């Protein structure tokens with residue numbers, strides 16, 4: 410189902426939580442809403458769910474205007490960060506809940522419900538745990554149950570608000586892959602809120618980056634990472650060294666750091682270089698190695714220019730091992746992102 414968000418505005422008191430937000434989500438797409446705390450992600454998700462109403466603007470499901478429709482009418486499945494499972498019900502009963510509460514002809518038979526619960530528990534790989542209670546599950550398992558429960562009613566759209574936020578890093582990573590697999594198996598249009606850029610880039614088909622109630626950029630993970638539209642996106646998506654300086658004659662200069670800035674007009678600018686876009690192979694501006702930290706297959710090298718600018722390069726483990734603190738080198742960026750101010 411296509412979801413269209415058109416010029417949505419939402420103010421709490423005098424604070425604009427959403428400021429003229431427009432966004433189109435394609436059928437079957439997995440879209441991440443990414444942004445820092447307070448940027449409006451949850452407010453936008455709640456407006457799509459029908460748990461919050463915009464002050465102005467429109468939300469369409471296909472051609473149906475649902476801007477002021479109640480949550481129940483929209484056919485959305487919702488998963489929150491906090492496990493909202495019913496503690497006194499078994500896993501199977503939790504998953505069945507949305508079907509059990511249906512009335513009259515809309516309610517499937519007992520056998521149908523049991524079959525659907527079985528199918529969903531298999532899908533989230535909890536096939537054997539239907540008889541357990543939520544208190545007998547790990548945090549990751551509870552979120553799988555929450556996901557199965559949200560999917561039970563065959564929602565038109567699945568909305569997830571930081572669903573893995575309360576879990577540890579390893580469980581988060583594996584559930585991320587699970588969610589992608591489940592999404593691919595069900596094909597349900599999914600919107601996923603996160604403040605974790607790695608999670609958004611790894612999981613989503615497209616990422617919408619929010620900042621102070623506005624959308625800064627929408628694009629595929631590669632587009633927002635490789636071609637960030639503005640300094641905010643560049644600093645927020647992927648790691649980056651940031652320098653303030655000026656462009657003169659096609660070069661950006663910030664103290665001892667120089668970067669190629671072809672085609673940019675002379676004047677004040679801000680430049681970003683990703684640590685893995687810095688080459689330490691004898692060319693470029695002068696730097697001194699302050700520290701080398703080996704982290705698995707890569708090495709993080711802290712560098713300082715003679716004028717005092719600090720930057721980090723990421724090189725191979727082998728190259729990192731060959732570098733000693735105090736060594737004088739030359740650094741060159743393979744790719745930089747420079748924005749006129």
Ligand SMILES: Nc1ncnc2c1ncn2[C@@H]1O[C@H](COP(=O)(O)OP(=O)(O)OP(=O)(O)O)[C@@H](O)[C@H]1O
Nearest residue numbers: 421422426444445446447448449450451452453604
């Ligand atoms: N019910 C409310 N009443 C007043 N202000 C609110 C309300 N809900 C949200 N806000 C404010 O609106 C802004 C956006 O909040 P929102 O929860 O959408 O941000 P978020 O990007 O989801 O943040 P987080 O990642 O911290 O959850 C925040 O400044 C928040 O304080």
